[in-house]
Amino acid sequence: xxxxxxxxxxxxxxxxxxxxxxxxxxxxxxxxxxxxxxxxxxxxxxxxxxxxxxxxxxxxxxxxxxxxxxxxxxxxxxxxxxxxxxxxxxxxxxxxxxxxxxxxxxxxxxxxxxxxxxxxxxxxxxxxxxxxxxxxxxxxxxxxxxxxxxxxxxxxxxxxxxxxxxxxxxxxxxxxxxxxxxxxxxxxxxxxxxxxxxxxxxxxxxxxxxxxxxxxxxxxxxxxxxxxxxxxxxxxxxxxxxxxxxxxxxxxxxxxxxxxxxxxxxxxxxxxxxxxxxxxxx
Amino acid sequence: xxxxxxxxxxxxxxxxxxxxxxxxxxxxxxxxxxxxxxxxxxxxxxxxxxxxxxxxxxxxxxxxxxxxxxxxxxxxxxxxxxxxxxxxxxxxxxxxxxxxxxxxxxxxxxxxxxxxxxxxxxxxxxxxxxxxxxxxxxxxxxxxxxxxxxxxxxxxxxxxxxxxxxxxxxxxxxxxxxxxxxxxxxxxxxxxxxxxxxxxxxxxxxxxxxxxxxxxxxxxxxxxxxxxxxxxxxxxxxxxxxxxxxxxxxxxxxxxxxxxxxxxxxxxxxxxxxxxxxxxxx
Numbered sequence: 088x089x090x091x092x093x094x095x096x097x098x099x100x101x102x103x104x105x106x107x108x109x110x111x112x113x114x115x116x117x118x119x120x121x122x123x124x125x126x127x128x129x130x131x132x133x134x135x136x137x138x139x140x141x142x143x144x145x146x147x148x149x150x151x152x153x154x155x156x157x158x159x160x161x162x163x164x165x166x167x168x169x170x171x172x173x174x175x176x177x178x179x180x181x182x183x184x185x186x187x188x189x190x191x192x193x194x195x196x197x198x199x200x201x202x203x204x205x206x207x208x209x210x211x212x213x214x215x216x217x218x219x220x221x222x223x224x225x226x227x228x229x230x231x232x233x234x235x236x237x238x239x240x241x242x243x244x245x246x247x248x249x250x251x252x253x254x255x256x257x258x259x260x261x262x263x264x265x266x267x268x269x270x271x272x273x274x275x276x277x278x279x280x281x282x283x284x285x286x287x288x289x290x291x292x293x294x295x296x297x298x299x300x301x302x303x304x305x306x307x308x309x310x311x312x313x314x315x316x317x318x319x320x321x322x323x324x325x326x327x328x329x330x331x332x333x334x335x336x337x338x339x340x341x342x343x344x345x346x347x348x349x350x351x352x353x354x355x356x357x358x359x360x361x362x363x364x365x366x367x368x369x
Numbered sequence: 370x371x372x373x374x375x376x377x378x379x380x381x382x383x384x385x386x387x388x389x390x391x392x393x394x395x396x397x398x399x400x401x402x403x404x405x406x407x408x409x410x411x412x413x414x415x416x417x418x419x420x421x422x423x424x425x426x427x428x429x430x431x432x433x434x435x436x437x438x439x440x441x442x443x444x445x446x447x448x449x450x451x452x453x454x455x456x457x458x459x460x461x462x463x464x465x466x467x468x469x470x471x472x473x474x475x476x477x478x479x480x481x482x483x484x485x486x487x488x489x490x491x492x493x494x495x496x497x498x499x500x501x502x503x504x505x506x507x508x509x510x511x512x513x514x515x516x517x518x519x520x521x522x523x524x525x526x527x528x529x530x531x532x533x534x535x536x537x538x539x540x541x542x543x544x545x546x547x548x549x550x551x552x553x554x555x556x557x558x559x560x561x562x563x564x565x566x567x568x569x570x571x572x573x574x575x576x577x578x579x580x581x582x583x584x585x586x587x588x589x590x591x592x593x594x595x596x597x598x599x600x601x602x603x604x605x606x607x608x609x610x611x612x613x614x615x616x617x618x619x620x621x622x623x624x625x626x627x628x629x630x631x632x633x634x635x636x637x638x639x640x641x642x643x644x645x646x647x648x649x650x651x
Contacts (some may be wrong), residue, residue, distance in 0.1 A: 113476065154473050158480025160488040161443050190470040190497060191436050192524055194395065198440025206442040215472060217499045217519065219526025237499065242474055244501025251544060252536045259541060262533060
């Protein structure tokens, strides 16, 4: 598959799943049986490899928040790089999303591409709409890579800017969704993120972007978003919705041994996959 | 000085300058006499050290766009880390700003702090307002560090979201400025960025934030913003405005030898410093 958007859609179809596994593998939260006797890089990579072994047949996408690696400096980033290298070698069918909220433009977008795509090995970068099309334009020429725009985020204060009411009665996030779907997506490699914690906005965003564009949903689980809020939003053939869970999967277990811990991780993914399948069919 | 905001204000007073030197030292644009025979890390550090030697008595602030380093992977970031280490050892009076447009929250803000403050050695991080106060809150507890909010950016499409007109007739950037100045700045360590390329917005933002809060101006020089647009915006005692120039300083020269090149760099800073002093006094 040469186009990113085709890789993503094929993954949605072939996995028969809607789960995005968020590998936000903060070193300081890794279980003791992983960190003991290992360097930061080794511990991060070992943990991620074990999660991947238990989840790769169910994960449509892996999403990594780059901050959780960069927070531990060069060693943390090396753990991320090795994880992506492992994924590309063993699960090349799964798109890799960099959750990094970048908003660069021109020359500095080329730099982000160098960092996120070439060095760290991702297929897709996430960007805010705050700076407009200038921060998106330079990603359009390489259709093998994708960009997710944060149209509505899941956190409580996302409303402070994103929900402001415009002179024409719409809200700011609606204009952001319109810009992505109708103006910016010239190469077909853009899609959007919205939040289960704002179900009204989530529904409006699906209306604005239409049935074909993939929609990445944040805020399910730990943040309080309800899976049932997703009913009717799965898009064309019920194959255009991806639901992220991070802590709810990778830190789902309190077990103090490897076997039990990663069994719990798999159980958490299976449960979310099944819940989403049920809602998709309603 | 223990509080970031005092460090910044003292730098403005003691340097008798308004220049922020943007060390956006993209490796692939460094002159041949710097890169020849040096590793990526060594070349970046050597270039930056030479710029610093010629500018430290005139620079109120150094601002580095992290993307220009991360784009060259671990070696690029090591060049940035060594630069900041050198600056802290030799010019501890100059605040170091990370231009990185981060928008994390909660646990991941701690990670950004680990990356930007602890690992890379900055004093101040830059953040978008798109996600609201949740992405700012966790910076407030450490007053030795600062946060700059991108209230209005300099690029042409910044208007797509930031200039949208609200139901009450104001524009989105005005609400962002109000949130920073009246709601978010509980610890006094926030300030804002606005753009000389949007002179009307720039003037309104100064009105909204008042005379005391520092204002960082982007877009002067290569991007077309006029220094004369800054008249009357320098704030209390004409000591609350900082004007960034990056390419216009560090890539000001076409000289092919070290001596002439860095003389040109100094000349560019002196010229901008003098221009700003003249406008400040009108």
